[in-house]
Amino acid sequence: MPSEKARIKVSLNGKISELSYNPEYRRIFGLTKFYKENGIKEKTEVTLSKKTDGTYELKPLIVASKSAEEEMEEDIPDLRHLSSQAKGNIIEDRIKEILLLHGEGLLSIYKPVSDTEGIDLIVVKSGQFHPIFLQIKGRFTLHKESQLILSIKVKTFNPHQNYYVVGAYYNRKTLEIDDNILLIPSEKIAENAVRVKSGNGEQYRVVTSLKNESKGKWTKYLIKKADLSDELLKQFLEIEKYYK
Numbered sequence: 382m383p384s385e386k387a388r389i390k391v392s393l394n395g396k397i398s399e400l401s402y403n404p405e406y407r408r409i410f411g412l413t414k415f416y417k418e419n420g421i422k423e424k425t426e427v428t429l430s431k432k433t434d435g436t437y438e439l440k441p442l443i444v445a446s447k448s449a450e451e452e453m454e455e456d457i458p459d460l461r462h463l464s465s466q467a468k469g470n471i472i473e474d475r476i477k478e479i480l481l482l483h484g485e486g487l488l489s490i491y492k493p494v495s496d497t498e499g500i501d502l503i504v505v506k507s508g509q510f511h512p513i514f515l516q517i518k519g520r521f522t523l524h525k526e527s528q529l530i531l532s533i534k535v536k537t538f539n540p541h542q543n544y545y546v547v548g549a550y551y552n553r554k555t556l557e558i559d560d561n562i563l564l565i566p567s568e569k570i571a572e573n574a575v576r577v578k579s580g581n582g583e584q585y586r587v588v589t590s591l592k593n594e595s596k597g598k599w600t601k602y603l604i605k606k607a608d609l610s611d612e613l614l615k616q617f618l619e620i621e622k623y624y625k
Contacts (some may be wrong), residue, residue: 382402382404382407382437383402383404384404384431385404386401386402386404387401387402388400388402389401389402389409389437390435390436390437390581391409391436391437391438392432392436392437392438392439393412393415393513394418394419395413395441396548397436398411400410400412403501409439412439415439419441420441422568423443425441425532426441427439427440428440428441445548448557453506457570458530460521460553468519468551469501469517469519469523471559472518472519472549472550472551473492473501473502473517473519474532474550475551475557475558476502476515476517476547476549476558476609477492477502479606479607479609479610480504480609480610480613483607483608483609483610483611483613484610485608485610485615487506487507487610488504488505488506488507488610488614489504489505489506489513489614490502490503490504490505490506491504491505493529496535497537498539499513499516499533499534499537499538499539500514500516500544501515501516501517502514502515502517503515504613505625506617507557509620509621510618511617511620511621511624512543512544512611513543513545513616513617514543514544514545514547515543515544515545515547516533516538516544516545516546516547516567517547517549518531518532518546518547518548518549519548519549519550519551519558520548520549520550520551521550521551521553522585523550523591524557524588525590527590527592528547528574528588528589528590528591529563529588529589529590529591530586530587530588531546531548531563531586531587531602532579532584532585532586532587533570533574533584533585533586533587534547534581534582534583534584534585534625535576535582535583535584535585536583538567538570538571538585539559539570540567540568541567541568542566542568542571543616543620544566545565545566545567545616546563546564546567546570547562547563547565547585547609548562548563548564548565548589549562549563549606549610550562550591551623558574558606559591559606560605560606560607561591561592561603561604562603562604562605562606562609563587563589563599563602563603563604564602564604564609564612565587565599565602568617569588569602570585571585573598574587574598582600587599589602589603591603
């Protein structure tokens with residue numbers, strides 16, 4: 382290689398380019414496109430040879446293959462074409478499936494014709510006529526990779542002892558909701574959630590990490606999604622005591 386700064390001819394993928402070489406750094410500048418086209422990353426071996434005409438030729442010894450993570454990224458569906466309502470329906474359907482699968486036939490789930498009261502699902506225990514009402518809040522992205530942010534309209538939110546908010550994150554990689562979900566009594570939302578103003582009116586804001594080791598005020602309401610049915614059945618037992 383030249384002992385001083387110089388412009389050198391380099392053969393890249395069969396094409397000759399004139400690039401800058403700095404001997405102090407022993408670096409050829411202008412190779413970014415070549416690296417991208419050949420999938421060259423850190424630790425990828427590249428051969429450098431000098432031809433008889435003075436041209437330098439760069440070739441990757443082994444073309445780096447895509448990592449499993451990168452291949453998975455390519456398979457992640459783009460959901461920008463889906464409306465907020467369609468995304469909400471996806472989360473609700475997942476919650477309904479979980480309740481039916483793990484409810485051992487003891488739970489029936491109904492969906493209101495209108496959700497103007499902020500109620501998305503009505504759950505009834507077999508043989509009992511006192512329902513539990515659920516508002517389902519889902520997110521398709523996380524803040525800072527682990528924080529779930531829920532926004533609940535204050536205007537249509539009426540706290541009640543039989544009314545709960547379920548918060549869930551839909552993972553586009555796995556096409557399922559995360560194992561950890563929130564089950565929060567509506568009365569606790571009204572008591573502890575931060576109230577913020579937005580273009581859609583005032584909202585309750587709930588922010589929590591989906592990692593169990595966090596120590597936020599909402600962490601105690603994190604449960605495994607497979608335990609949702611059991612948690613609701615416990616609440617039905619309390620309701621039975623109250624109405625006896």
